[in-house]
Amino acid sequence: MNDQRPDPDSLLERVQRAEARRRRGRLKIFFGACAGVGKTFGMLLAARERRAEGLDVVAGYVETHKRAETEKLLEGLEILPPRLVEYRDTQLREFDLDAALKRHPALILVDELAHTNTPGSRHPKRWQDVEELLEAGIDVYTAINVQHIESLNDVVSQITGIPVWETVPDSILESANEIELIDLPPDELLQRLKEGKVYLPQQAERAAQNFFRKGNLIALRELALRRTADRVDAQMRDYREDHAIQDVWQVKERLLVCIGPGSYAENLVRAAYRLAQSLKAEWIVVYVETAKLQHLSREQRDVVLRTLKLAEELGAQTVTLGGRKLSEEVIAYARTRNVTRIVLGKPTRSGWRRWLFGSLVDTVVRQAGDIGIHVVGKESDFLSLRSENPYFSRSRLYLGLASEEHRPLIRWRAGYAWAIAATAISTAIAWPMLDHFDLANLIMVYLLGVVVVAARYGRGPSILSSFLSVVSFDFFFVPPRFSFAVSDTQYLITFAIMLLVALVISNMTVSIRYQAKIAGHRERRIASLYAMSRELASTRGEENIVRIAVKHVAEVFEAQAVVLLPNETGRIVYPKGEGSAQSCHGSDLSVAQWVYDHENMAGQGTDTLPGGEIIYLPLKASSGMIGVLALLPLNPSRIALPEQQRLLETFTSQIAMALERVRLVAEAHSTQLKMETEQLRNSLLSAISHDLRTPLAAIVGASSSLVQDEDKLDGHARHELSQAIYDEAIRMAGLANNLLDMARLQAGAVVLNRQWQPLEELVGGALAGMSTHMSHHPVSIKLPRDLPLVEIDSLLIERVFANLLENAVKYTPSGTLIEISAASGANELVVTVSDQGHGIPAGEEQHIFEKFHRVDNEGNRGGAGLGLAICRSIVEAHGGRIWADNLPTGGAAFHFTLPLTEPPLIEHEEAHLS
């Protein structure tokens, strides 16, 4: 075994990535340290070269900032007209994505990758437009400055002191096929600035003061160079992996970042991202929702959600854990996920508090064992500015939580009222006890009151109740009574301990209550998921699955929902049948189509068309896209919760799997049908080849003799030959009839033409039709005179008789008797056709009714083995049964039943006499 060989999985992954890239357009990024280094210029220069090579180049969106040199380069290039958008009384120029997709050039230039689109555009960010262009197979040239890179964003802000709001996820940079660094020494840049080549002159001065300080420029340049170097390094590593150069033994690293509330969490996430990048590690961001953290304000919860979203954008996996103790949960989770390093923030507690209560870091360090711990320092509070970022404030709208503070005020007040009442009640209960019990027992009564308040009304009221209890105890019971004065100083210790115990009890009770609440939530979620999976598992048919899915999604997420499926041509269409009350028919098919094509979610709270009210989720199964789930939540903020999102994802995957299962079952069914048809066709071919060729050979032989040797043949010989031709032709006609009947019965094309018939007539008809075949077999007919009428298709039942008789003739020696009899039972008529032949070989009783089955496969008796199969089809179509057995006297008996129903009334004959 050669360890140096590349891991097959990672090799496959690389091949798949390469394939995806081949289908995608190529992305080239012109990367600069800051504005004015000449990115647009470089991009245009490169584009002109491509055009000179004969490539179809279009300038999708180029911002020249009215710089003369740049504008000159733009001359001669095809320019896509910008989309003009009215926004707050101004007209904005935006890149026209749809026009670009329609124009579909080989290469398109889209400047300013970090640009934020006007609200109402398809995507909130330009880089998402670029993604779509690449997806459509168009090559893109674009430009970006280092300060817009998501992971470097905070660093840049620190250096320059200016917050940057327009950011691009690092993944875009990483997925770029090429990055060209446009580098310009700071002095030259400042020179260009002075000459007015960078910004318009009047703005230049202000910009230079704020941003274009030499120190800033040097730092930014370093950042840009380092980022590019990182990428080159990554490329080299890829190359080494490709070529099995592996002199460094690598362990797959996995980071776990533990975040808490507060803006500091963002710092932590960015720092962890950089660490994960440098380690080439997977990383998980964990937020532990302990009881204590349930009391966070709406703003604080927002920060948590935002941080989790940021982490996801940076490529982390995010998890929300619930638990009693932060450190325990984190360590336990880290162990289950084989985490190699845990990233924590610096302890916030300091001094004596840290010594007294411990800190997360200390606990985790103590318990972590072999897991490495990174403690990240708090950089600055500067980033709290970010909350004023317009993008985030908008996102808060849909990330916002229905927070605990929204509980009705009355309930809140009632809690405190009850706290007072509980203390009063405790006092009232304790009052009569005073004479009989020790004071210590009265304290217990008060503590009980505190527990009750804590369990029912939460933290505030329970604290109030604790204090009130101590005060009441002092006032009413501690001597001197009815005074706050204390005679014995030892009571002061009693008060202190009583207060402490009351507070601890209340705190613990509240914690337990929250735990129970969280557990309840979680259980409900799992129960709802289980309920749906169970119902889906026991359901057949696409329509039913869709109905169940919609019902459950509507219930669990308090939303209107609809499952949109594509038609044969891959276009998403509205469901056909009647929608249920929970259906959401306002869904936009074009958005759903986009989701279906791009396998990505869209609509509210997502990256694509976040302005809409409806969320569109892809239903993706192992075999590919199945459809789209559209959701109109009544309470959008609830859906935005990470746990809800995950639950929704689980729901969609369950639905997709159920739909896929239905599809696979249908496919398997049609495959089986095809196989059966194939088998039938093979039997048919062999039957035809044998049973049609034999009579044909006789006919051709006899007729050719008649044609060629006409003169030599005497009358007798001629007659013999003609008779042979006639007999064989009749045999072929019989076979053709059977095949035709079988085909019609099989195709389900036969509609029974039921009429009330006496059986006698049918027997007569069949015997008349068979008269030539039956000349050597006497037939005895035993039909009771009072046989009731049966409602049957006479032509078909006659075929049954004819086939059974033909069979009897074929398999019995001539001269033996054939008997037809019938008897009426309670609700069916049993008809029997029996012969006096050799009977049916043992074990063949069932098989003889199968298609193309023959008792003797030599086939010298003719027939394709269809006769009895036809009989069975016909009898079963009439609701009867057919079977065969051997008579005790020898010979075979074929029985079939015909159901008897109430015959029609016959008017008395005299009524018709005129």
Next chain:
Amino acid sequence: MNNSATIIVIEDEAQIRRFLRTTLASEGYKVIEAETGKQGLHEAAMCKPDLIILDLGLPDMDGVEVVKGLRAWCSVPVVILSARSQESDKVSALDAGADDYLVKPFGVGELLARMRVALRHGSSTTNGEKESVFSAGELTVDMVHRKVTVSGAEVHLTPIEYRLLTVLVKHAGKVLTHRLLLKEVWGPNYVERAHYLRIYMGTLRHKLEKDPARPRFLLTEVGVGYRLAVT
């Protein structure tokens, strides 16, 4: 029998036409061939045939339509040729006025017998002559005296049985559809009640036939109707 009758064969299959031409010509008939329904109707108008043999599966028009077209202006006997898959078309064509039918493949004997019956009925309707006594084998029906005998013994029939028998006698040898018999015997309101006909046919058979399950006179044409055997 006058075998110099003119026969139009409306059939698109060349081999069947060839066989019919050869056979019928050797029997002394004059044969005119038509490949399509339109051509057939045209020939029928032109040469006043004594009988038309019509295939139901024509390429240009429905055989039933050809029968209706013919019946619109003449009563020339029509014998239709049908394939097995055309059961309902066959009955429609008979109801539309065709005189008899043959299912492919058929033998020459059958064909000539049907043609003879049809030609006889064609001439009898034109000549207006009616036989007062019908006899076939042991069966005799005296229309004048309303007397039915089997092997000389008189059989008592109910009025409806008698009426049914007379309708069959009137068209002896020809197939009569359920619909036609119901209309003639019970009246136009009864054409859908085929079970009436079947029950009376059953009792009639028990009165006239030796072995009712294997009738010799009152023959069943399964899915089509009944025929009174002529010999």
